[in-house]
Amino acid sequence: MFTGIVEELGEVVAVEELGDSSRFRLRGPLVTEGAKHGDSIAVNGVCLTVVDTADGEFTADVMAETLKRSSLGALAAGSRVNLERPMALGGRLGGHLVQGHVDGTGTIVERVPGEHWEIVKVALPAALARYVVEKGSITVDGVSLTVVEAGDDFFTISLIPTTLALTTLGVKQAGDPVNLEVDVLAKYVERLLGDRAQEGSAA
Numbered sequence: 001m002f003t004g005i006v007e008e009l010g011e012v013v014a015v016e017e018l019g020d021s022s023r024f025r026l027r028g029p030l031v032t033e034g035a036k037h038g039d040s041i042a043v044n045g046v047c048l049t050v051v052d053t054a055d056g057e058f059t060a061d062v063m064a065e066t067l068k069r070s071s072l073g074a075l076a077a078g079s080r081v082n083l084e085r086p087m088a089l090g091g092r093l094g095g096h097l098v099q100g101h102v103d104g105t106g107t108i109v110e111r112v113p114g115e116h117w118e119i120v121k122v123a124l125p126a127a128l129a130r131y132v133v134e135k136g137s138i139t140v141d142g143v144s145l146t147v148v149e150a151g152d153d154f155f156t157i158s159l160i161p162t163t164l165a166l167t168t169l170g171v172k173q174a175g176d177p178v179n180l181e182v183d184v185l186a187k188y189v190e191r192l193l194g195d196r197a198q199e200g201s202a203a
Contacts, residue, residue: 002042002085004137004144006167007031010043010083012075013057016102019030020064024048024075028083029056035085040100040162042084045179046070046166047100071103071141071177082142096137096144102179106140108172109154116139118159119148120169124180129153131182131190139181143167 010028025041031041032053039050041058048060067073075081106124122140124132132138132150139145143163149156163172172178 002047002084002100002135002142003040004045004084004096004098004139004142006082006084006143008083009166010170011082012077012079012081014077015075018061022062022067022073023051023059024062024072024167025057025059025122026081026083027057031083031085032056032058040086042082042086042098042100043141044070044072044075044081045098045100045104045139045181046072061086069104070179072179074177080168080171084142096139097184098139098142098144098181098183100142101181103131104180105177106173106180108176108178110118110174116161118164119156120159121154121156122180123125123154126153128180128182129155131186134173136186141168141172141178143169 008028008030010026013025013027016023035050035053035058037052040047041050046066051059051061063070088128104125106122108120109123110121112119129152131156132147134147134150137145138147145157147155148158159169
């Protein structure tokens with residue numbers, strides 16, 4: 001489980017194509033400190049399993065399903081990535097509960113700079129829009145953010161200087177894809193209400 005508070009802006013060192021999967025080698029001296037085979041590290045919001053580590057770098061295998069549902073397939077050597085280690089039991093929950101299970105991708109539509117922040121508009125699939133609400137939480141490329149405005153096929157977020165400086169969201173432009181993970185609580189509530197409605201109709 002993660003919190004959506006990015007610890008380090010890392011870099012893709014190499015991508016090895018393996019047919020229906022890829023092996024990524026990424027640089028992140030902070031998140032690899034103490035990391036070992038089998039540990040988890042979130043890369044742009046995608047929970048990946050560490051294969052091995054060496055000299056501040058780690059490798060991870062990315063399966064076809066992950067490549068299809070996320071934007072990791074568009075990464076190449078030199079791409080910057082947001083990195084986060086799992087939250088330690090008893091640690092502070094600085095953002096919100098993030099699973100690292102990307103629901104789909106969105107596309108940056110517009111950036112509107114302000115005096116001390118920036119408003120970013122993101123288009124998203126209709127299937128995900130129903131889980132996004134004004135002032136609710138959403139994870140964008142692994143960053144826990146608060147929704148400013150929620151539309152039928154878009155939402156907006158406000159990025160503070162720290163987020164702009166320390167994550168990939170500071171450099172992404174209109175047309176760039178972003179990984180989205182909606183609040184898991186919304187999905188559970190929908191499932192529970194749907195089951196209750198089915199029970200009622202069967203009575």
